[in-house]
Amino acid sequence: MKKSDLDQVLAIEKGSFLMPWLRSHFLNEFHREYSVQLVAEAKHKIIGYLICWFEADAMHIANLAIHPEWRRQGIAHRLIQKLIKDQQWASLVWLEVRPSNYAARLLYKKMGFSEKGIREKYYVDEGEDAILMVKWLHFNGKG
Numbered sequence: 001m002k003k004s005d006l007d008q009v010l011a012i013e014k015g016s017f018l019m020p021w022l023r024s025h026f027l028n029e030f031h032r033e034y035s036v037q038l039v040a041e042a043k044h045k046i047i048g049y050l051i052c053w054f055e056a057d058a059m060h061i062a063n064l065a066i067h068p069e070w071r072r073q074g075i076a077h078r079l080i081q082k083l084i085k086d087q088q089w090a091s092l093v094w095l096e097v098r099p100s101n102y103a104a105r106l107l108y109k110k111m112g113f114s115e116k117g118i119r120e121k122y123y124v125d126e127g128e129d130a131i132l133m134v135k136w137l138h139f140n141g142k143g
C-alpha cells in the first residue's frame, strides 16, 4: 500500500465497515515497524487490502476488505495466503471478527482458522462481541 492508494482504500473501507478506519489510521501504519500493508490490484485499481501487525511470534490481521464488485473471487484468500507465505517466521495468525459477519467467518474457516474465544462487547458501535480466530502455522516445525 502506498499513500497514493489511500483514496481508493478509504472508499472500500467506508463501504465495508460500520466503524471505518480514517485516513490518519492508514497513514499511521506506514510508520509502524511492526505493520505490513498489502493491496490487491486489478487493471491498476485497488480492489482489496490487508493490514497485519507483527506481535512476537504472531501475526494479527487488523484490517481486511475487498471491493464489493470483486468479492467471492478469491481475493481475500489470496491476500491472506501471500501474507502467510511471505512471513514464515510466524507461529500463528489471529484476528477478531463479528459473529454477524458470516462471509468473513466462512472465509477464515475455509483457510484453517478456528474460533478460540470471545471478547465480550468488543465493538463499541453496537456492543457486539468479537470472535477470536486463530490459525497455527507449521512451516517452521513449531506447533
Ligand SMILES: CC(C)(COP(=O)(O)OP(=O)(O)OC[C@H]1O[C@@H](n2cnc3c(N)ncnc32)[C@H](O)[C@@H]1OP(=O)(O)O)[C@@H](O)C(=O)NCCC(=O)NCCS
Residues within 6 Å of the ligand: 016, 017, 064, 065, 066, 067, 070, 071, 072, 073, 074, 075, 076, 077, 078, 095, 096, 097, 098, 101, 102, 103, 104, 106, 107, 108, 110
Ligand atoms: C469478508 C471478505 C473480506 C471476503 O473477501 P472475498 O475476497 O470475497 O473472499 P474470497 O472470495 O477469498 O472467499 C473465499 C471463501 O470464503 C467464503 N466466503 C467468502 N465470502 C462469502 C459469502 N459472502 N458467503 C459465503 N461464503 C463466503 C467462501 O467459502 C469462499 O470460497 P468460495 O467462493 O469458493 O465458496 C469480504 O466479503 C469483505 O471485504 N467484507 C467486508 C469487510 C469485512 O468484513 N472484512 C473482514 C473483517 S474481519
